[in-house]
Amino acid sequence: MIAMASILCYVSYSPVWLIGHLGISELMFSGLFGVNALVNVAACFAAPVLIKRIGNRPGVIVALSLMVLAAVVEVVLQLVGPEQGVAAGVAFMAPMMLLCVGFALLLGALLPVWRYRPLVNAPVLQRQCLAVCK
Numbered sequence: 001m002i003a004m005a006s007i008l009c010y011v012s013y014s015p016v017w018l019i020g021h022l023g024i025s026e027l028m029f030s031g032l033f034g035v036n037a038l039v040n041v042a043a044c045f046a047a048p049v050l051i052k053r054i055g056n057r058p059g060v061i062v063a064l065s066l067m068v069l070a071a072v073v074e075v076v077l078q079l080v081g082p083e084q085g086v087a088a089g090v091a092f093m094a095p096m097m098l099l100c101v102g103f104a105l106l107l108g109a110l111l112p113v114w115r116y117r118p119l120v121n122a123p124v125l126q127r128q129c130l131a132v133c134k
Contacts, residue, residue: 006067007103010096022088032093036100043101047108059109066102070095 018024018032051059074095081091 004103006071006099010099014092014096018089018092022092023084024086024089028086028089032089036093036097039097040100040104043104044108047104050105051108056109059105063102063105063109066105067099070098070102073098 014033015029018029019026024032047059050062054062074092077091077095082088
């Protein structure tokens with residue numbers, strides 16, 4: 001939940017921070033965000049392959065480690081990194097890309113669990129539906 005909240009905050013607040021505070025142009029923002037999207041898509045395709053190779057538990061550990069590392073790097077770069085321009089934008093976006101990779105790995109590790117575990121108990125749901133329809 002925290003990873004999803006971080007990504008949603010990032011998506012909604014990054015234009016304000018990058019364009020409004022750091023002074024990056026809209027075109028540069030689009031380019032940085034596009035690179036992040038490409039990294040995210042590549043991570044989503046690579047996650048199942050990596051998870052199949054290393055297993056679910058190590059995959060979750062790697063994913064969570066990447067997300068914690070992204071948080072630490074983000075804080076450090078905001079404290080001691082560049083304050084204006086493209087360098088500051090890259091310093092903001094790079095840890096977020098790392099967070100997105102960790103999130104993709106986490107979802108990749110959980111996919112086999114979701115695939116084989118039914119979300120609802122079908123016979124119970126069927127009985128409930130029949131009881132309501134009568």
